[in-house]
Amino acid sequence: MNRFVTFTPGVYSYRTMSAEKRGPATVKQVAAMAGVSPTVVSRVLHGKAAGIRVSEQTAIRVREAAKTLGYRRNALAGSLRDRKTMMLGVIHGVDDSRARFSGESRYFAALMDGIVDGAFEHGYSVTLCPKLQGQGIEDAMSDGRFDGLIWYRSTTLPEEKRIIQESTLPLVVIHDPAPAEGGNVAGVQCDNEQGIGIAIDHLLGLGHTKIGFAIESVYLVGEGVLRRDAFLAVAKRKGIPDPENQLVYFNSPSELVPTIKSKGLTAVICWNDATAATVLRTVQQNGLRVPEELSIIGFDSTIFCDTLTPPLTSVAQPLETMGMEAAKALVGLIENPVEKSFNIVLPCGLDIRGSTAKV
Amino acid sequence: MNRFVTFTPGVYSYRTMSAEKRGPATVKQVAAMAGVSPTVVSRVLHGKAAGIRVSEQTAIRVREAAKTLGYRRNALAGSLRDRKTMMLGVIHGVDDSRARFSGESRYFAALMDGIVDGAFEHGYSVTLCPKLQGQGIEDAMSDGRFDGLIWYRSTTLPEEKRIIQESTLPLVVIHDPAPAEGGNVAGVQCDNEQGIGIAIDHLLGLGHTKIGFAIESVYLVGEGVLRRDAFLAVAKRKGIPDPENQLVYFNSPSELVPTIKSKGLTAVICWNDATAATVLRTVQQNGLRVPEELSIIGFDSTIFCDTLTPPLTSVAQPLETMGMEAAKALVGLIENPVEKSFNIVLPCGLDIRGSTAKV
DNA sequence: TTGAAAGCGCTAACAT
DNA sequence: ATGTTAGCGCTTTCAA
Secondary structure, eight states, X not given: XXXXXXXXXXXXXXXXXXXXXXXXXXXXXXXXXXXSOHHHHXXXXXXXXXXXXXXXXXXXXXXXXXXXXXXXXXXHHHHHHHTOOOEEEEEOEETTEEOOSSSSOOHHHHHHHHHHHHHHHTXXXXXXXXXXXXXXXXXXXXXXXXXXXXXXXXXXXXXXXHHHHHOOSOEEEESSOOOSSSSSEEEEEEOHHHHHHHHHHHHHHTTOOOEEEEEEGGGOSTHXXXXXXXXXXXXXXXXXXXXXXXXXXXXXXXXXXXXXXXXXXXXXXXXXXXXXXXXXXXXXXXTOXXXXXXXXXXXXXXXXXXXXXXXXXXXXXXXHHHHHHHXXXXXHHHHXXXXXXXXXXXXXXXXXXXXXXXX | OOSOTTOSTTOOOGGGTOTTOOSSOOHHHXXXXXXXXXXXXXXXXXXXXXXXXXXXXXXXXXXXXXXXXXXXXXXXXXXXXXXXXXXXXXXXXXXXXXXXXXXXXXXXXXXXXXXXXXXXXXXXXXXXXXXXXXXXXXXHHXXXXXXXXXXXXXXXXXXXXXXXHHOOSOEEEESSOOOSSXXXXXXXXXXXXXXXXXXXXXXXXXXXOOEEXXXXXXXXXXXXXXXXXXXXXXXXXXXXXXXXXXXXXXXXXXXXXXXXXXXXXXXXXXXXXHHHHHHHHHHHHTTOOTTTTOEEEEESOOGGGGGSSSOOEEEEOOXXXXXXXXXXXXXXXXXXXXXXXXXXXXXXXXXXXXXXXXX
8 A cells, every 4th residue: 555645646635644734844745745755855855966866857846845835854853864963962060060151261151162163164063961950971972862972071080981981972071181991082181281381481581480389289180280290390391490399289378478488489370260369369468569579370361360450361271272173073083983082282372461570 | 573573571682683783772672681562661761650550570670671781762763753852942143153152242151151051950951053054043943953942133134033923933032022923932131221221320320411322323223223212211201301312323433522522411321332332442532531521331241341441330131041031931932832922021230330420 | 561553754775 | 767665763552
């Protein structure tokens, strides 16, 4: 029995198919109206130009029917069949809350601008997934909705490492390096060492030699450790004597001024802007003038650098570029899977504001 | 013939089904392993507690098989069948380019924070759709991927009005009112009249009576018109004489100072922050001191208000709230469609900075 | 309590 | 050049 009851050539009984269909017309309906099979409709409307093999006459009838019926391709059905959704998922849990676009830090906003630009350029949509709503990352990884995932994270839990390694989906991790094991994962990071390097160069150029690196002990994980190690490596390379002794670890701001004075520092690089703001406020409260008596450099160049007095000189991550590269790398992994994971490391800039001066 | 070759009870020959399956296991595979039909698996794993009707024994076997196989529900397949995706689309074309998260204006960033919070709260994901990549809004409306759409727009083309009216999908328009005709559409706007109202009250409180409203002629469309009309209405209501004559339309900044002086204005409300910045710069260049000789108020309270000298007093839209309300309204329309369109109008605040002072 | 069948909309593979 | 079949993974009848 012919399932397409309306196929009798020339007889357009498509109206009988389903008087009250919600939503847009389907290939089946267009086929009925044009008096052809759904296959032909699919070929005319979506087939790659190469192997269409449909008579021009038929094609015209099909296109007309499609137009009349207001046909739109159902992307969901196509995706299910082709296992291709043209959607990238962004997981953006940071600790226990989601990253925010607005607020003190332009971090996530700039990153997303890059991601979206990169994705759109290749025709992919970008979806923000609720991480904490029962939809864990492992669900997002395997519920079929995404061709690939971007994971913006600031901490590395062991549990997460495992998930990343076992991912079956192309994955880009922003901030952390991709795990050495496991394929089809890319990492995108800024070059902490180079970033600390330009900060130190800037200070050396201003005549400083007693340059410290400040970080709350509690932040000695993840990025904090990376930047501290970067400081040690670069300082050593630049010939700064005994950099280990220039480290300013602290638990409470009250420890800052004594430590800075006892080490005789004239400049402090802080592991991020928030810490720099703390240092700035604290030393000022203790009567030290910035930048006259102490130069301070932050890291991240968040938007509130401008709101401090004096405005904070800070190392700037190329956030938008990082987002863009992440999206591009992900599209690459999707379209050309690779065996080995790899990392993309991007150079930082230095936004010189008012918190640094000649010694 | 039994399609489920492995159904012989107790015989777990699921391995024969498909030795090399990419991606996660399916209900079929779990069924084979547990020695039941896919129907039962679906019922155990996803069925609403009410009508499950499966023996506890079987249920346990199914759950174990699911765990062993690492089963994950394929959201795509479910969505296709149920016509429910739990995804909201965000169209954010502004003129010819997409809205940006970072940059001078926190506009879109704050809006998105609200949208995402609102959506996540109800378990919906949020997808940013490329508007200009051949995927017009009409495609997004009917490709089956979204349960509803949020359209963030700053201009109103007639063509777009038509699309909105004819939308078959629940739709929320941010910025413009929902068209009177056509159902299941909501509009979200800030209360321009109330916003202008608090600006005027602030100025009246400072002793000003010669209060103008400035806008480039070219912006006398959409929101610009709404705010001008709001100014006229409020000014009239507050008893400011002849408000029509306090309007400062201009094509070039050079027209500003002569107009302001000829009208004898002591304060100017500008239709948005960018225009306010132009007015500020121009009058200062002409030797007028702000706020001593002229008070200036902007509209939108964008982040660069703080970077001007003096910092700009400005009417603030409740952007995050607007986004949140938009998402909630959309979820409402999805889950409980309404016949008539409606609008949500939210009150503005006034961020008082340094550009206003006693007359 | 459990299973078979059917179909969401699409298209590649295989006829004709 | 065009049509039939089958199946992506899921779940809701309906039947046993």
